[in-house]
Amino acid sequence: MQIDETSVEPEGGLMPLLAAAEMQDHLMTVNNDLERLQRLLDDACEALSTHFFGASGLVEQMRARLPEARDQDALQQLMLHLAGAITALQFQDMSTQLIAHTSQRLRNCSDQLARDTFGDDEDGMAVVETAPLRPNPVTQDEMDAGSIELF
Template sequence: MSYDDESVASPPPEMPLLLAAELQDHLMTASNDLERLQRLLDDACVVLMDGFHGTAGQLGEVIDLGHEVTPHLQAVRQTLYKTVTALQFQDMATQLIAHTNKRLRNCADQIARDALGDDDPDGAAVVDEAPMKPNPVTQDEVDAGSVELF
């Protein structure tokens, strides 16, 4: 197979420095927003897990006291367990956020390196390798026992 001059990719045109800086700022802002989202998600999950475990404990005490386990009480208990299981999938969200954050920072670093080139007063920018997998989580729904991580 031969390649002619038209099929060989030429290097991309240089991006104006101000445009590169603005794009890098937007990527870093998105990355920082993802970090804030992760903290909010972590805090909410801790509160919810504490509440659900407390409620499950109270249901267990009611049952231990000899109260009849009615079908309604059993349904409440099963719903509570499903909810706790769903909250455990917060780990998937954490992995997706971290993966996306790493990709955004990689893009921002590449833009900075390419835009500044040899003009960077701090020396050549070090760009961490981008994540190899396009998506660390193959799960797209919350069902117990059906998650594939990394």
């Protein structure tokens, strides 16, 4: 079998260098998109947290000023709704873990592809980021209201 200069022979067969380079570029693009998604989630979580604590503080001030039981009941219901909203903050934590896990897997695939396709360079052996040991960092796939510990 003759191999031309645009191909390499990895363990499973022949892969064109151009295809390997394009695949690596796609993996890195997806990884960059995940990092951008993480920044967006962080900003949204920060805004949610700020507004939640602001609203909660105002409700507590109103409860202290309103002596009537019916107003207290309404404010208590409002606090329950706000407490339910804070559950959404759990989404950010789970999302962060999943994004980091997926990003690490993508980086590992990209590094392995580059090493197997292009080999080591003049600086020495190609570094391959370690793949995550666990298949999934988050086993929970839904969020329910309940006890929540904040930061």
